[in-house]
Amino acid sequence: MARALALVAALAQLRAADAAAAVHVEARPSPIYSTVTQKLRLKGNGFGAAGTGEHLNLQFVPTMPKTDYKVQVLSDDALAINLVAGKSWPLASDEGTDLYLSSLIDDRKGNMNQLESPTVIARVIPTPTVMHGGEKVIYMTGTTRFNINGTGFRAKTMELIFDPPLEKDVDYMLNTRSSTHMQLMLRSGRKWRSDGEPGPLKLRRIDTGAGDLRIDAKYGGVTVAEVQVDLGAHGVTVESAADHKLYQGDPELTVRGSGFNNTISLNTLKWGNSLRGKGVNYTITKASGSALTLSLKPGSVWRSNPANLPGPLKLLAVNAGVGLVPVGPTEAKKGRTVATIFEDPAITANPQQTVYQTHTHELWVTGRGFTRGAYGTKLDFDPPLQVGIDYVMMVFNRTHLLISLLDGRKWAPNTGILRVVGVDTGAGAFKRFQPVAVAHVASDADDHPSGLTVARTASQILYQTAAIRKLEIQGSSFCQGPSLTFQPPLTDGVDYSITRATSEKLSLTLKSHKKWRYEAGPLYLTSIQCGSDAPVELAYGQGIVVATVLADPTIEASERKIYATHTKRLIVQGSGFSLDGTELTLRPTSRSSYEVESVEMAEMVLILKEGKSWAPAKTKDDGKPVSIYVTKIDTGAGEVVMEDDGAIVARVFPDPSGAVCDDSCEWALDGVCDDGSAGEDREVFDDDYGGFYGYDDDYYGGYGYDYYGYGDDDDDFLAPVCEKGTDCTDCGGADPDAPTVECTNTCQWANDDYCDDTRTSGLCDLGTDCHDCGPASKGNFTTFDDDGWWDDDENYWDDDYDCFCPCGITFDGAFLHAIDATRLTGQFHTGENYDSADDDAPHVAFIKSTPNPKSRANLDDVKGVGGVFMMLLEGIVVGVGALMCAIGSWFAHKFYKGEKLPFELLAPPSAAEEAAMLSGGKANVPITPDVAYTGKG
The missing domain is CATH 2.60.40 (Immunoglobulin-like)
Structure with a gap:
């Protein structure tokens, strides 16, 4: 009986628990900034039972004290969590922290958790800060890169807005090296100021994943560098001279161009290999404005790895007195080829x-x-x-x-x-x-006394097995049934049969499924014996060549995708190709449509002629792919007919509409795809080490070769140097927008629960982040973007106040952390709740910047007289802040009563600025001494 009562009680308790767990929250790991995102809205159902929400007690993982937030029930399916001024969302790692709601308790109903299950409700990321760089001087084009320091940088989601405007991947390339350091690299042919005028380069907005944060709106952004006009020595140019050929050890090399320094000692060169000047490998012996003469040090070479020769000698940069100036696009370290180097033979x-x-x-x-x-x-x-x-x-x-x-x-x-x-x-x-x-x-051996001779017929070409031709042996004094000895060995009646014999010619036919040689090479006749006579040794037993045997040619089947005219090269792979010449018969491509560009033993490269097509027009009008077959091949011993319909080597698709494809790239037709459309197939080989270019600046540090004057801030990536579609011949002319992959996880950012292909951030190629994005042909990719109401109403005000003070002042240590002048733009509120119409309108915070960051220090560590001074300074700041709050409240009161203000505090924003303000964003940002934060925008 006791057990029965206990079971009934347990069931009742379970029912009560089920009844209590009546709140469902949808998981949505939206990025939010740790300090400036003021409101987090949750979507689900069952919130309405909590009334206004003032009695709700939420628990989070990581933990977050109840004093740091306020809860407001918006509707039965929406709940808002508002951050208290001066508080922050919990952040356990600089990489970001998932914030979980672990329980939801209504204090009026006891301690029962009403939450259905723990749910991730946000991804908290550090609020980015940007350090001032007003003392940093860069040149319009002479400076190839510079650094921006700060905190909270994230490699995958960095977006910057500059004044004057600069476009990422067009004007510059961004490399986020760490959470505190990012590097901007100028692309070839671009300038640091798009207007071409000297002046400050300002960073106006930054977005690290949770929305645009506007920096120093009142002053147009924070200055990250001062741009000056190029000096005369920044105009160094170098002429490409790939046709200038040298052997490794040739004693002298001339580099031609313009802008060199006439003083020999003031010229320094940066190479794409381990070549170093100042007597280490070479010495500059002559210098003029248009040429430099280099003398090689005895025992040194221009390029050291003979396995990669012949190869180009790349000059990357020249220092003519004002620092290293790149002579080719630095973003891909292409440089200029000043000579082609051959191994010393x-x-x-x-x-x-x-x-x-x-x-x-x-x-x-x-x-x-x-x-x-x-x-x-x-x-x-x-x-x-x-x-x-x-x-x-x-x-x-x-x-x-x-x-x-x-x-x-x-x-x-x-x-x-x-x-x-x-x-x-x-x-x-x-x-x-x-x-x-x-x-x-x-001397040749004397004829045998019998008069028997054999003529050398090395020009007779046979395939290993293809019975296209017979083996004919010519000479004199042959008998009717000679016994022949070959090298490599062949047996009469097993491997071949003598089908015709005269005194001057023997004809031999290969047996079915046999080979003249198991490997390609010469076939020697070493002796002939007639009847019982002694064998006649030929060439002292070494034998005489009676045929050259070629390997049976094969074609490797492939259905590689090419375009009718945009693809300029077709690669056919197989075996047994002759370096002296191999001919193919294709169907339906005519021989007049292409030329043979190169032949290797296992590969042939066919190049399309101008105005021709891989597939005749009548066969591709319906838009369906056309297959190209190799039906015959001839490597020198006659045509071999392929079995069945032949071997398929490509599928021809109609040229994609709208795809730009030409050879206008400066580095077109060099055998390397330079417009980025070849993806991971793009390879650039290091001449000395046989791998990818590494450019480890530490390697050169002992010789003053810090890469372009920026110490060890050397790039660790390669990038296209030309616009997509402008290196058609080298890249194949594929449609730049055509998906290449349906579903793989080869993207380096795959499996991180965020879609990184071209449908979102574009960090990876379409279809290569299948785990997070889904297949390329589908649309089920993950995104943290706003859905129209979810994260668009960040609020900077504590809803306990009847009158919103326009001067929300907080402190970090002893420094002013934020001056929120949002409402000074004319948008004042008195007691509206968070669901008012204006609450969903975007807000812009005008944040003052701090000047030189180098003079700041962390006050937490200050002791002694300096500490007393800083405490005094803190008191002054607090007093000024209180005064400003009082004045702001008086202004708000005047405005609310409809009275006219005695003067205008801030000039009203222009139409363009107002439109920018209303364009979106997420947060109002405070500042700290060494940084300038951003505001909503």
Whole structure:
């Protein structure tokens, strides 16, 4: 019986608890500023039972004393929490703190928690402060970057409004390095003052995520720097000279341009690699206004990493007497190419290598610095050999090249030493080269007494397996059924069969599913035997080349997206491509529409001709993509027909309407996408370390190379240097607004419960923050934006007052923290509640700024006479504040009675300012000595 009664009591208690938990609050982690957001509104249901709300007791996590806030019930589904003047929302971290409502208790109904469940109601972030920078001097374009210090800066949500106007990512780039330090970097071709006139640069508003805060509205913002006209030495320019080619160790380099200092010692250069002057790597030996001559220190090189050569030598900045002036866009550290540097070439001596005058087909040459493609490598021999007449050469890499003797030619007319006496890898004849012996030339073996000979036919080209051609061996005195020995080995009847035999020619046919060679290369015939006769060894057993076997070509299928004319390059990947020339047959693209730009063993680059299209007009009029197929390929041994319909290599889409795509970028056609449309594929390689440019200024600090005069404030990011769509050929011409990803989390800010793609802050590409934003084609992304009534009625007044004092004065330590002159604009209120019409109107706080922050100190730590003085100063400030409050109250009384004021306190705002005031914002901001806060705007 006792247990039954206990169960009934427990059930009754549960029912009572369920009845008590009658209030629901919607979770909404809206950012609010810790000190200036005056009201937080909650949306839910069940608030009406609490009456006006004066008996409500709320509990928060982190904790917040009841003396810090007042509660007001607005309706059954809306509740307002008003911050008491001088108090702040709890902030546990500079990164921001989630504020939870953990319980809601009506004191009239006991201690029962009526809240359905703990709910996050706001994200409290630090109120930003901005330090004055009026003593900081920057030049209109000569200064490439400067710093703004303060507190409460947040990397993801910083928005600044300047006077004169500057547009982020157009005029400058913003890099928030920490909560107290942000750096502005001038973009190429822009100025720090858009009007072009010298004067102060003022920061008028700042938004770190919870709305615009207006700084020093009365004075037009806080001065963050004084902009002066450029000095003459800021006009340094450098001419690009990519066609000026040098070897690593060439003793002299000339840099041409304008604005250099005629005094040699006053010129300093900043490079994109570890090159340093003042005798460390080089010395400036001649100087004029238009040219500098640099002499390389013996043992040094212009560029040090040969694996990345040939490559450009980048000059980033020049100091002609007034500090380092960038000579290219600093936001991407592009610089100017003053020369193309080649590795110092060398040939490895190998006099023990034996070649026969005609029977030896190939000669391997090793060394370093070999180039191919647009530059190519040229060798001079003794005895003379002519490329294309006596031999052909293939460069495999920077250390190996293969020389193949053409049919009917000789390595030398007589026996002896074959030498390389000259080399040119692209920068002209290497003047410091010394002749090197690469082989010993021996006479050909005498014909066998039987009269049997074999002709070298290296020009006969075969694929490994494709049975397009037969292998033909030519010579004399062949028998009807010879036994042949090959290298690599081949077996008669297993790998091939002799289908025709005459005294001068043998024809061999490859068996099905067999290969002439398992790897590409020459096929040697080493001996022939007729019947029971002894085998005839060819070329002393080394063999004679009877064919050159090429790898079977393959095409890698790909459905990469390209546009009909905007995409200028099509990359076809596969294997077995010949560096000497590979031809493709595409469908439906005609051969007259493109040219072969480059060929590597596994990749071909096709470039679209001017006025041509990847897909004929009649096949793309319906707007559907058109697939491009490779149907045939020829790498030198005949056309190979691909199976079925061929291999798909691209899908052609119609050119997007409205997409700007041209090559007007100054750095177009350099092989690097410079307009930012290639996203994460954009790569810039460090010449000395083989990775991304790091520009660690500590590395150069010992030589006075602080990056552009700003110590270690060196950028840690790369940025596009040209407007989107102006580097069409290098970037591919994709539609700048087309989504590239539907749903990934590759954004560095992914999974932080805030949408960071182009639908909100734009920090990441569309679709790359799928966790927070949802798929690119959907609209279910998170946002903390106002919904029309939620956070738009911040109130700066305590609703216990019947008359609102227009001079809300608070103190931080001993300093004046805020002078709220909001109501001096003519908007006075007497006893309205928070739901009045004017309560939802935006307010603008006119906040006075403090001058030089360097002379301020924290009074909490002041002792002795100084402390007494500061306490006296505090008393004066308090007295002045009280007097101002009294005068303000008298003005308010006069205004309320309809009496005319004896004078106008503040000039009424202009129409433009009033419109700006009404445009939105969230808070009235106090100030502290070393900073200027912002006000609502």
